[in-house]
Amino acid sequence: MTNVVKTDSTPTSPVQKKMRKKSLQSPVSPSPIKKGRKNARQSYSQSPTYPEVKAPLKIKIRRKTDTKSKSFEVETSDEEQEKEEVQPEPEPVPEAARGSLKMKFFFKKPDKETPKSSTKAKKKKHKHKRVSVTDIKKRRSSENTETFNQSGNLDPEFEEDVLTDNQIPAAEEEIVASEEESVLEQKEEPVMEAGKSKELRVTSEEIPVAVEEVAIASGEETVVDGEDVVSWDAAEEVVEEEVGGDDVAPSPLPMSEPEPELTTEQSLAMKANHVRAMAKSVKASHFKKKGTKKADSKSEDKKRKASGYNLWSSKMRKQVATQFPGLQFGDVSKKLGDLWKKIPEKEKQMWKFRSVKMVNQLERLHSSTTKRKLGSKMIETGPKKKAKAAMQQKLARINTESQEFPPHKNPEQTMKRELAKIPPPSVEAIDAAAHFHLLGEALLAIGKTVRASRSVASTTGTLSLLLDSMVCSFVPLLTLTNQVPELNGALPDELMSDTFANISYYMPGL
DNA sequence: TGGAGCTCCAGTCGCGAAAC
DNA sequence: GTTTCGCGACTGGAGCTCCA
Incomplete structure (x- = not known):
């Protein structure tokens, strides 16, 4: 037996996703759930008549990738269908809970037992965590020996990333x-x-x-x-x-x-x-x-x-x-x-x-x-x-x-x-000139920015950039040096060419 | 049938939106 | 205005799907 839940089109935008999800969640009778999300959840989780699903149906979700409109097929085997039918008829579920129930069936992963995987449990835990964060912040000052490793001290590696008071x-x-x-x-x-x-x-x-x-x-x-x-x-x-x-x-x-x-x-x-x-x-x-x-x-x-x-x-x-x-x-x-x-x-x-x-x-x-x-x-x-x-x-x-x-x-x-x-970069003098030309443009732009901003951060940030620029100048300089006849091309062209390519990647302004 | 690509999962926090 | 909730981001691996 195959039940097909088909969507008209793929939800591409967040709004569409939300609408699609709402359509899946929307109960037959809209009135009870309209009280609000919180109430709907409570009615789902706290309802005493909600049937517990211990062995969810084996559900396969297929997505057709060859068409623009994607459909989802929910398949259940005959055997599983029998099991489903054998199960005692559950007591009536509130309409508000049905919507959520349908959602859970649709997305629940069938054969993985993950005790913590319950969304509700996760959210509860999450909620608890949020409260504890506040508590921890309040207590942090008195807990100056918070530990990370077993030795009771923050690991030295992490200390590099934690700012000291200075x-x-x-x-x-x-x-x-x-x-x-x-x-x-x-x-x-x-x-x-x-x-x-x-x-x-x-x-x-x-x-x-x-x-x-x-x-x-x-x-x-x-x-x-x-x-x-x-x-x-x-x-x-x-x-x-x-x-x-x-x-x-x-x-x-x-x-x-x-x-x-x-x-x-x-x-x-x-x-x-x-x-x-x-x-x-x-x-x-x-x-x-x-x-x-x-x-x-x-x-x-x-x-x-x-x-x-x-x-x-x-x-x-x-x-x-x-x-x-x-x-x-x-x-x-x-x-x-x-x-x-x-x-x-x-x-x-x-x-x-x-x-x-x-x-x-x-x-x-x-x-x-x-x-x-x-x-x-x-x-x-x-x-x-x-x-x-x-x-x-x-x-x-x-x-x-x-x-x-x-x-x-x-x-x-x-x-x-x-x-x-x-084409691979050549290593002639004009290539070096081209690199220097671009480097000059980049440095000029940086200079304008620094002059306009006059901020300390811009200046300090530019220093590292200048260092990079110096490094990027090495190979062009070597290229020029390599033109000296007495050197007989001591540096192989392939090496220079590869290095040019790398520099082109790191060179500012490119 | 094997390989490549895609999707989901785990736990956590932050953000935005909805509910109150 | 505050609280609550859903979703997305992070990563690496497992599992599934698709295609040659």
């Missing part, structure tokens, strides 16, 4: 300064200049900060939501450029064979564009590899921002897992929850602010409707709606066209394929 004032300053910087950045609308890409200036300011935030939040390898969002934007744009369009410039010519009629300045511009494209492609490939499927499947608009706790826990979870290898995920979460309660409020505020700041950056990045043409000076701007619609059209076209090529299931292959689309 550090708190500096942290406060950082928060205030960063807030000022954020406000300033929000107010400041970059002025377009001929020949300068708006996108260049945006990325020169934001990407280093984003990388910094990612480093703060998750260490070097962890995928952080914010980073993915940033990079997927870049990825989309690269795909857009690579797939083509009327306004897309052709791929740069091989570096070793410049057009004879080009002036040095023109060649330099081409090189710079090539470096930009290369960096974007590398980024796109990199994050295509790291991006989670779950994140991919969700619309950016629907994604909820990661909270301060999320950022903090994503970083600390690694440490906890490293220190306690045998711990299950749930145990690690418990420890993280305990630790989160123990860290100072100031530090929590810092993580909260980092979350907010990251969201602001991403929003600004998303709100940027600028489109850059390779090899041209034109910047095209427009209303957000218009740009968004155009982007959606392009993505639709890309999706259609990309069906001609089978997707690479192996991410490594995907990355290699993406990298193969761009």
Whole structure:
């Protein structure tokens, strides 16, 4: 026997989801449940006549993926159907409870016995936890020997992440300064200049900060939501450029064979564009590899921002897992929850602010409707709606066209394929010049920002950027040095070429 | 049939919305 | 205005589905 519960269309938006869920939950008779959510829950959980489901029906939920409208099939075997029929007729269930009952049947996982998995139990526990947080905060001052490990002391690794009293004032300053910087950045609308890409200036300011935030939040390898969002934007744009369009410039010519009629300045511009494209492609490939499927499947608009706790826990979870290898995920979460309660409020505020700041950056990045043409000076701007619609059209076209090529299931292959689309960077003097040219643009933009903001945070943040810039200058300098005939090309071109590609990824302004 | 991709699960906190 | 609840975020693995 097969019961089919069909939905007309896939709930794509939160509102649709909610409506669909409400339709599933909505009882036959609406009046009793209209008292309110709380009452409805109470009637569900506290009803003495509610039949206890010890062995839920074996339910298979199939989702048809080949059509736009997805339907859900609920299947029950004949044997199970018999069991269902043999069961004594339960006493009448209140209408309000029926709605919830239907919901539970529909989503309950059949054959897993998880004593804690009851939603009600979880919520009760959650509720209790919330109360205990307040109590813990009140008692924290007297419990200055809160422990994490068995020795009774906070683990040294974690102490690195917990601010001491001496550090708190500096942290406060950082928060205030960063807030000022954020406000300033929000107010400041970059002025377009001929020949300068708006996108260049945006990325020169934001990407280093984003990388910094990612480093703060998750260490070097962890995928952080914010980073993915940033990079997927870049990825989309690269795909857009690579797939083509009327306004897309052709791929740069091989570096070793410049057009004879080009002036040095023109060649330099081409090189710079090539470096930009290369960096974007590398980024796109990199994050295509790291991006989670779950994140991919969700619309950016629907994604909820990661909270301060999320950022903090994503970083600390690694440490906890490293220190306690045998711990299950749930145990690690418990420890993280305990630790989160123990860290100072100031530090929590810092993580909260980092979350907010990251969201602001991403929003600004998303709100940027600028489109850059390779090899041209034109910047095209427009209303957000218009740009968004155009982007959606392009993505639709890309999706259609990309069906001609089978997707690479192996991410490594995907990355290699993406990298193969761009010519390898050459290591001639003009390439070094192009890198220096971009570096100069980036530093100029940074200088303007610092001068405009005059904040301490901007200055200190720029120092690390300058250090990165110095590092990024090494290979171009080595390239130039390698031109000296007496050296006989001591450094292999392949090495230099690979390093150029890496620098293109990290280089500010790309 | 094997591999790749997708979904769900665990426990926790934060946020937004609804209820009171 | 306060309280309560649902949902989403974090990660890694297990299990399921789909496709060649």
